[in-house]
Amino acid sequence: MPNVPGFRGILRDDAAARDVYAEAAGIQRRVPRAVAVPADAADVVALVRWAAETSTPLVPRGSGSSMAGGAIGEGVVVDLSRLRAIGDVDLAARRVRVGPGVVLGALNAELAPRGLRFPVDPSSWSFCTVGGMASTNAAGARTVRVGATRPWVAALDCVFADGSRATVRRGDPPPDVPAVVRFLAIAGELRVAESRRAARHDGVRKESSGYGIAPWARSGDLVDLLVGSEGTLAIFVGLELALQPIPPATASLLAAFPSLEAAVAAATAAREAGASACELLDRTFLDVAAAGPLPVEIPAGTEAVVLAEVEGESAAAATEALAAIARACDDAGATAVRHADDAESQHRLWALRHAASPILAKLDPALKSMQFIEDGAVPPPRLAEYVRGVRAALARQAIRGVIFGHAGDAHVHVNPLVDVRLPDWRARVEALFAEVTALVASLGGTVAGEHGDGRLRAPVLREVWGAEIVDRFARVKRAFDPEGILNPGAKIALAGDERLGAIKYDPTLPPLEPTARAALATIERDRAYSSFRLDLLNG
Numbered sequence: 001m002p003n004v005p006g007f008r009g010i011l012r013d014d015a016a017a018r019d020v021y022a023e024a025a026g027i028q029r030r031v032p033r034a035v036a037v038p039a040d041a042a043d044v045v046a047l048v049r050w051a052a053e054t055s056t057p058l059v060p061r062g063s064g065s066s067m068a069g070g071a072i073g074e075g076v077v078v079d080l081s082r083l084r085a086i087g088d089v090d091l092a093a094r095r096v097r098v099g100p101g102v103v104l105g106a107l108n109a110e111l112a113p114r115g116l117r118f119p120v121d122p123s124s125w126s127f128c129t130v131g132g133m134a135s136t137n138a139a140g141a142r143t144v145r146v147g148a149t150r151p152w153v154a155a156l157d158c159v160f161a162d163g164s165r166a167t168v169r170r171g172d173p174p175p176d177v178p179a180v181v182r183f184l185a186i187a188g189e190l191r192v193a194e195s196r197r198a199a200r201h202d203g204v205r206k207e208s209s210g211y212g213i214a215p216w217a218r219s220g221d222l223v224d225l226l227v228g229s230e231g232t233l234a235i236f237v238g239l240e241l242a243l244q245p246i247p248p249a250t251a252s253l254l255a256a257f258p259s260l261e262a263a264v265a266a267a268t269a270a271r272e273a274g275a276s277a278c279e280l281l282d283r284t285f286l287d288v289a290a291a292g293p294l295p296v297e298i299p300a301g302t303e304a305v306v307l308a309e310v311e312g313e314s315a316a317a318a319t320e321a322l323a324a325i326a327r328a329c330d331d332a333g334a335t336a337v338r339h340a341d342d343a344e345s346q347h348r349l350w351a352l353r354h355a356a357s358p359i360l361a362k363l364d365p366a367l368k369s370m371q372f373i374e375d376g377a378v379p380p381p382r383l384a385e386y387v388r389g390v391r392a393a394l395a396r397q398a399i400r401g402v403i404f405g406h407a408g409d410a411h412v413h414v415n416p417l418v419d420v421r422l423p424d425w426r427a428r429v430e431a432l433f434a435e436v437t438a439l440v441a442s443l444g445g446t447v448a449g450e451h452g453d454g455r456l457r458a459p460v461l462r463e464v465w466g467a468e469i470v471d472r473f474a475r476v477k478r479a480f481d482p483e484g485i486l487n488p489g490a491k492i493a494l495a496g497d498e499r500l501g502a503i504k505y506d507p508t509l510p511p512l513e514p515t516a517r518a519a520l521a522t523i524e525r526d527r528a529y530s531s532f533r534l535d536l537l538n539g
Contacts, residue, residue: 002034002054006046009082010037010534019516020533021077022504024064025124026456027370029504030072032059037079037534041157041165041237047078048235048485049163057488060231062101062129063529067371068454069501070136070230070490080131081532083237086110094243095154100131100236103530116243119146122450127530131236136452137208137228141277144408145311146244148206148450150215150227157238158226161481165237168222179234180222183479190472191217199469201446203379205409209448209457210465211473211491225476230452231487233480247311250276251318252346255329255337256302260384262333263304267407268380269328270308274321277309278408279353282387284394285404289355295348299335306407307353315341356402360415368505369402369415370429372456373436377411377449386443390414393435397428411449420505430500437463455501458493 004011012018013034022031036058038044051058057075064071071077080100086107087097091114098107105126108117121140122128128138134156139148146152155169166175174180190213200214201207208228216225226233257263263280270278281289283303290298298305308325312318319341329337340346360369378386387403394401394416405412416432418425440447441464447457462470470492477492489497502509511517519536522528528536 002050004036004047004050007036007038007043007050009039009043011035012534015513016516016537017534019512020519020537021064021079022072022512022516023520024061024066024069024071025529026067026069026454027372027503027505028069028072028456028500029502029509030069030074030455032072032074032077034076035079036076037082039082041083041159044078044080044159044235044237045163045165048159048161051076051485052162052483055483055485057485058235059487060235062132063103063127064533065124065128065529066132066136066454067374067451068448069456070452070454070487071132073455073487073489075488078235079533080235080237081129081530089114089116089243095240096243097238097240098130099238100129102130104128104130104133111243112246115246117246118152118241119244120149120152124529127527130239130241134227134236134239135230136450137212139206139208139450141279141406143206143450144271144278144406145274145276148208150212150224152242153223153227153239154242155240156223156226156234156236158234159237160234161483161485168226169240170221170223174222179480182482183476186475186479190475193472197468199465199472201444203444204377204446205380206377206406206411206449207446208375208450208452209446210453210461210469211476213472213476228452230454230490232477232491233486235486247313249312249315249318250309250346251312251322252307252309252340252349253322253326253329253337254296254349254352255306255308255326255334256299257304257306257332257334258301259303259333260387263306263407264380264384266306266329266332266334269332270306270325271408273324273328274310275308275325275408276311277307278406279307280405280407280412281305281307281352282403284391285356285402288359288402289352291359292355294355295351296338302335305352307350353404360402360417363417366419366421367417368420370418370503370505371415372429372433372500373414373416375413375448375451376436376440376445377409378440378443378445380410382443382445383407383410383412386410386412386439386445389439390436393432393439396435397432399428399432409449418505420507426503426506429503433500440464453491455489455497458489458491459497459499461493
């Protein structure tokens with residue numbers, strides 16, 4: 001074991017510990033050289049200083065619910081999940097300070113008695129950490145109304161690549177630490193480059209790819225650059241978050257449509273009418289869900305379903321707002337519109353969003369639900385074109401898929417079901433990945449709406465962003481981390497990185513250590529990502 005001066009947490013390099021951190025929620029596998037579990041922020045400082053002195057790469061992570069491979073790597077994994085303190089809530093300012101390992105569901109449970117919430121709501125809310133959310137600029141169903149994580153982060157307590165620690169706060173001068181000084185030395189050139197061609201995809205409403213150079217150039221706040229950087233520019237050891245009052249009332253509807261175009265038109269109208277959430281369930285999703293009992297009846301011949309929610313200051317206000325969206329759905333050609341005003345009926349409608357999951361879990365074990373084209377977002381007018389393009393790409397590779405997502409933001413999740421018994425399964429996966437990446441680029445979209453680039457998408461960023469902007473991202477990385485200590489290979493691909501890499505479902509991969517394999521199976525089966533992995537090794 002390496003000797004890390006001043007480090008008081010857990011440090012292990014046995015096979016079981018390394019293997020249980022070799023996988024996250026995504027498709028990739030990378031076995032680290034060791035695992036470090038800091039006891040506090042001072043431990044992180046000690047670990048980073050040691051890593052800088054020994055040129056040891058570090059891979060920070062929270063609960064490991066990452067889809068894009070940003071939480072796995074061959075270096076030393078830094079498990080920040082034990083840094084989970086929740087500070088006093090500032091009711092007047094609507095702010096709270098938290099550790100990066102705080103689980104979103106636990107935070108909102110703490111805030112609820114005070115009538116407040118952290119409003120960004122990924123579907124992984126019950127196990128994702130707020131540090132991970134800030135790392136990827138995570139989003140969710142309600143992003144259509146409240147935005148992604150970035151604007152809700154007021155301050156970040158950072159450990160930079162040389163072990164310097166400083167707080168970066170909105171509205172305050174940048175801290176005087178070497179990493180920030182180096183960045184400020186190139187800031188003027190970056191602003192000039194941004195004025196010529198901004199690092200953004202015009203019209204795209206959700207962006208988790210690349211670095212937040214464009215929002216930083218607009219605001220001047222380094223927080224906007226650091227949020228979404230996936231542990232490649234600094235390790236977050238504390239966050240100050242802005243909060244929002246819990247709405248007094250909500251109402252929901254489900255609308256069925258005979259065409260994708262009609263569903264997209266209704267989703268656009270719902271967003272413009274102020275919907276707090278607006279989801280799309282494609283025919284591919286409905287076909288799978290229909291194999292089990294559906295929580296609500298769907299008319300025959302439905303091509304897509306839109307689920308929408310509104311929030312209001314009263315039940316009457318929510319009902320009135322919902323009526324406007326219902327009229328828009330009727331105008332768009334809905335074949336059925338179902339309203340839900342009370343909590344029970346709303347729960348029943350939204351249960352359809354998860355109706356495919358138990359069916360997928362019961363499919364042939366050789367069929368693996370692989371998320372590698374799961375995060376594309378396009379300008380809203382191109383949404384129907386994108387969904388049809390994904391359907392066609394799946395068909396060309398003879399791979400069944402399930403398509404759903406956040407219609408209000410034109411952000412689509414895709415679960416291809418891959419039969420790993422086929423001799424050419426990997427070639428089909430690679431071809432599908434390449435085709436959908438090209439499709440996203442052709443539509444002016446992003447490959448990462450809310451999950452980040454990680455190691456999965458880093459090798460294809462030039463195809464989506466272009467060489468000029470990816471080189472701009474690389475300059476930012478070099479300024480903050482010139483030795484490449486922090487999460488190397490995430491966001492900025494390393495020389496020789498292959499697309500997709502080792503896929504954890506590959507039956508030809510060497511087996512993992514048995515107790516680690518059992519723990520990972522438990523995590524995947526029970527969605528137990530917030531469980532401490534080293535504890536799971538003990539059963």
